[in-house]
Amino acid sequence: MQLGRSGAIFLRQLYLLRGSPARIVPLFGWVAIDIVLWGFITRYLNSVARSGFNFVPAILGAVLMWDFFSRVMQGVTTAFFEDVWSRNFLNIFATPLSIWEYLLGLVFSSIFTSSFGLMVMLVLATAVFDLSFFGYGLVLIPFLLILFAFGIALGIVASALVLRLGPAAEWFVWPIPALISPFVGVFYPLSTLPLWMQAFAHVLPPSYVFESMRSIVAGRAGSPAGLLPGASLVIVYIAGACLIFASVYRRAVRTGLIARYSAESIN
Amino acid sequence: MASDLSNVLSVAKLTKRYQDTLAVDGIAFHVARNEIVGLLGPNGAGKTTTINMILGVLEPTSGTVLIQGLDLAKHRAEALQHTNFAAVYAPLPGNLTVRQNLRFFGLIYGVAHLEDRIEHLIREFDLERFRDTKCGVLSSGEQTRAGLAKAMLNSPDLLLLDEPTASLDPAIAREVRAKIREFASQTKAGVLWTSHNMYEVQEVCDRVLFLSHGHILLEGDPKTLPGEHGKETLEELFITVAREPLELSQT
Numbered sequence: 001m002q003l004g005r006s007g008a009i010f011l012r013q014l015y016l017l018r019g020s021p022a023r024i025v026p027l028f029g030w031v032a033i034d035i036v037l038w039g040f041i042t043r044y045l046n047s048v049a050r051s052g053f054n055f056v057p058a059i060l061g062a063v064l065m066w067d068f069f070s071r072v073m074q075g076v077t078t079a080f081f082e083d084v085w086s087r088n089f090l091n092i093f094a095t096p097l098s099i100w101e102y103l104l105g106l107v108f109s110s111i112f113t114s115s116f117g118l119m120v121m122l123v124l125a126t127a128v129f130d131l132s133f134f135g136y137g138l139v140l141i142p143f144l145l146i147l148f149a150f151g152i153a154l155g156i157v158a159s160a161l162v163l164r165l166g167p168a169a170e171w172f173v174w175p176i177p178a179l180i181s182p183f184v185g186v187f188y189p190l191s192t193l194p195l196w197m198q199a200f201a202h203v204l205p206p207s208y209v210f211e212s213m214r215s216i217v218a219g220r221a222g223s224p225a226g227l228l229p230g231a232s233l234v235i236v237y238i239a240g241a242c243l244i245f246a247s248v249y250r251r252a253v254r255t256g257l258i259a260r261y262s263a264e265s266i267n
Numbered sequence: 268m269a270s271d272l273s274n275v276l277s278v279a280k281l282t283k284r285y286q287d288t289l290a291v292d293g294i295a296f297h298v299a300r301n302e303i304v305g306l307l308g309p310n311g312a313g314k315t316t317t318i319n320m321i322l323g324v325l326e327p328t329s330g331t332v333l334i335q336g337l338d339l340a341k342h343r344a345e346a347l348q349h350t351n352f353a354a355v356y357a358p359l360p361g362n363l364t365v366r367q368n369l370r371f372f373g374l375i376y377g378v379a380h381l382e383d384r385i386e387h388l389i390r391e392f393d394l395e396r397f398r399d400t401k402c403g404v405l406s407s408g409e410q411t412r413a414g415l416a417k418a419m420l421n422s423p424d425l426l427l428l429d430e431p432t433a434s435l436d437p438a439i440a441r442e443v444r445a446k447i448r449e450f451a452s453q454t455k456a457g458v459l460w461t462s463h464n465m466y467e468v469q470e471v472c473d474r475v476l477f478l479s480h481g482h483i484l485l486e487g488d489p490k491t492l493p494g495e496h497g498k499e500t501l502e503e504l505f506i507t508v509a510r511e512p513l514e515l516s517q518t
Contacts, residue, residue, distance in 0.1 A: 004377060082360075090354070093324050250326075256325045
């Protein structure tokens with residue numbers, strides 16, 4: 001594994017971002033809109049709720065973390081799509097670059113782009129809506145790490161899906177976070193869900209993050225131990241995602257799809 | 268297959284089958300150092316399939332590819348470190364400038380003194396004016412030159428060129444041919460070259476392989492091969508390979 005090769009993928013992403021509003025604005029535009037929208041919703045809920053419950057950390061904090069996860073996932077897929085859009089597979093995979101170095105390069109790109117989005121969200125949520133993000137305490141670090149790792153895993157799987165099914169499958173990728181969000185209880189406790197949905201929730205790492213976050217908001221101490229199942233699961237997801245991508249890549253090399261990717265299918 | 272280090276490329280029993288179609292059928296050939304070998308044949312003969320297998324982007328059904336004595340199947344990264352290619356159907360990403368593309372690929376190939384190498388190649392391929400121009404807005408000839416600069420980045424021991432002069436005007440094409448001849452003679456590199464321009468092949472290649480229906484039908488010196496098969500020119504021989512390969516396989 002040569003980090004310089006992964007660095008090249010990251011550098012390419014920086015080149016593309018530089019001077020490209022079409023790439024820069026989405027890094028913070030949608031998440032900023034989300035924070036503003038949910039910021040006002042939480043303010044309104046605070047004003048009408050008689051219980052005195054503060055919706056800002058419960059809902060706006062959840063939105064922020066979920067958007068962070070989405071940006072991480074899209075950070076991976078967007079960097080991958082750059083090779084799809086520029087029909088660069090033949091050039092890039094006919095080099096000494098290994099798929100592990102390639103995937104690491106996508107992860108580097110995602111760290112950069114998602115950090116940018118996270119900072120914008122933090123500034124907005126803190127300055128405008130008084131979200132005390134660090135009020136969650138040190139447990140915030142595993143929260144973000146689990147969501148980051150799950151975003152990376154899903155980004156890699158989504159990239160594998162597009163590599164397998166062709167460029168048009170890109171449209172399967174964008175709704176993935178929306179598809180998952182009802183199951184992981186971003187806005188409500190898992191006990192709200194019917195049992196069959198809870199079964200799914202228990203194998204999705206973000207569920208543990210949002211349950212733990214709600215415990216803290218409710219005044220109970222945040223316990224890192226409660227996050228252990230989520231942390232263990234996310235390691236399995238990362239490993240599984242890498243294996244899926246490797247398997248799809250090997251198939252594409254066997255069938256010749258890498259060299260004729262625009263055909264979408266060799267058969 | 269024993270590795271012969273006088274050859275930069277040794278291909279043995281290389282086969283690619285797509286379900287019922289046999290695209291490449293057990294071919295064997297080599298490219299020696301300082302040698303330019305022309306891989307010729309009609310469309311669909313298996314040239315690009317062969318090149319893709321040598322580049323590691325297409326897995327052979329069977330057979331071996333040795334680059335600098337390294338088995339591509341077992342030592343992919345090391346073998347491809349010694350290889351590079353340019354193909355008319357694989358332009359550099361159009362959304363990066365010439366210099367950005369060269370830096371990107373240079374980092375992937377781990378080129379030493381990369382900035383100096385990039386500047387040298389930019390001068391060598393007459394790309395100074397386009398250094399900071401996005402490849403997508405270059406003319407097809409300029410894109411070809413940028414692709415050739417990328418192909419030379421790592422000073423490859425094995426250079427694969429798939430119709431490298433197809434988009435170039437005759438004057439530039441002649442310059443490019445001269446550069447590649449110089450590259451092959453002054454370094455330890457070997458070149459595998461495909462082209463449909465038989466004049467070019469005769470001028471550049473030391474040896475040619477005629478591929479038809481996935482088989483190597485003929486092999487020899489492009490200057491003497493037509494006469495050996497009762498043909499006036501290499502082009503005439505090519506047309507015979509394309510239309511009546513059986514006639515040649517029986518001679």
